[in-house]
Amino acid sequence: MNSFSALIPLLIIVFASLCIMILEAFLKKENKDYLAYISIIFLVVCGFFLVRAWNKDFSYFNGNLFLDNLSLFFSFIFLITTFLVILISMKYISLQGVNCGEYYSLLLLALSGMLIMVSSGDLLVIFLGLEVLSISSYSLAGLRRKDEKSSEAAIKYFLLGCFASAFLVYGIALLYGATYSTDIASIINHFQSGESLGLMALIGLGMFVIGFGFKIAVVPFHMWTPDVYEGAPTPITAFFSVGPKAVGFAVLLRVLYPYLKNVQDSSKAIFLLLCIISVLTMVVGNLIALRQTNLKRILAYSSIAHAGYLLIAILAQDNASLVFYLTVYIFMNIGAFAAVIALGKKDKEYLELEDYAGIGFKYPWIGATFSVFLLSLAGFPPTGGFLAKFYVFSAAVRQDLVPLVIIGVLASLISVFYYLRIIVYMYMKEPSYEVDINIDNPGLFLVLFLCLYGVLQLGIFPGNVLILIKQAVTALL
Amino acid sequence: MIELFLVFVIFGFLGVLLVVMNKLLGPKRSNPTKESPFECGSPYLQDGINPFPLKYSLVAFLFLLFDIEVVFFFPWALVFKEIGITALIVMFAYIFILLIGFIYAWKKGAFQWER
């Protein structure tokens, strides 16, 4: 249905971002805390409009922007992500000296980019959304201007991100040359009608996948990930580890699911490419994570490894399990980063593994919730992480991808080791020095609680969410 | 005769290949002596390229942005008559966003020469 309502959520977020930017320029220094509350209010209003559009299939701009159930579901989880990130940032940015209003403005701009990406079926619009997301991400990574690590993260993210965008654009150009269209549906239609895929189309699709491979950080396109994650301000790292990754998978789902399902490609080149990337990602990500001692780097490599499991879901063509995995992943990863942020005080963050010795007894709440998130990331029942992995692997077995599943299970066995090592440090090591943290941080504890609730709810009673996801993925059929 | 020619081709190619590969793959370690314009003789007094203050770098970045964003006005002007009032509203929204960016930069002091 063609209706202006399809544009409203996006307009609200962009307007909120502009509003905060202007307020930032005109507000006094001591009133800047309000900007967080203003952005949260806008997020809630936007969420309200998204919920009301469920099952309505609004579209606008001649169908170039649409809100089907899948884009609504993804938009909603991105909204939740940004909400959680803003909550954990409120204290952090004043403690770590990033206290500027542009922080929230850029965060909302990045969110608007993600909303554009999930609610369009046109490759050009997806690219523009990606650039809105990326350019605000580059500046977010470098926001701690006094810190050399932060600028280093920004420049690395910027250069590799631009490089990936160039690949993506060239891929889109080749696809446009092969089919004379940038619309996903007509590209797939064109492929279906042809006898065999032309070399140009195949290369174009491959470059498209590679370009997105950089964004979702799969091996061998992951080089920037650990450095950027380590250097960026920690709440932004939490955002990077879930936001761009989830949106990348949402787009890959829209492009690759109809492709793998409908197009008869005798050479299976794209399928093989994805298989190789997936195996490499799972194995290399988990193996390198074993030797890391910095918490942010461990979580970075763990997020790389998770991209591998998610690729299995794409290869198995099981959309529901992919969306469920992403939903769980958002809660457990943001929760884990929130626990890392909790260990900090003015101008000091505790990020080394040694700092975590004895934390479990000294700060029981942080220790307990962090352990739950780590167990969920490792895939232990009764957490959401277990169910998510279970669904993905069983879907892959149904599609005769047994070798991939075996590698996936072995890789997650490796991952158990480094996740448990953090828990062992927290509960079984004697602290050799005093770690003193700022405990007065209500927003952060709210996030820890919400993520704990999310992980356990999705692990024990996933029924309601699964029904929503089933409704959402019908949009792809 | 042809063997001699082949020898020239193969070894010529090999030579070029090795030089190129060395250039591409070899490590590039630089030290102050290597960087200097003359390795011997009297020490030079100052750099050939003097650093100069980039007071207007911010203005340059902003100019780059606003200059390029105006590119959308041209296709808009071409189709304006066909689309009508919608085109006007859309363009005003676009200018509004640019204007907010401009106000932000102004208020933040990006246009002040001396700081």
Place this chain on the structure above:
Amino acid sequence: MIPLSYFLILSAVLFVLGAVAFFVKRDLITMFMAVEVMLNAANLAFITFAKSASSIDGQIIVFFIVTVAAAEAAVGLAIILLIFRQKKTIKSEDINLMKG
């Protein structure tokens, strides 16, 4: 009349040159310029395809890519300037606080 395939070959060559220069060069500005070359190779491909299909879409897409490149340039140069103020160098091997 130059055949259209020549333009495509030129765009492919430009793209590969940009990609190689990105990995070979050790200067942040040059690396960034290499990326711009790659983007413009894509622009050339878009225009060629638009011409061969006599459709206007490809030319409009170029407008968008050019503006995106400008936005990237503004942010990127600002970041490079920030790096230069901190370290007094823009060689990529000097940016090594974190090992990847």
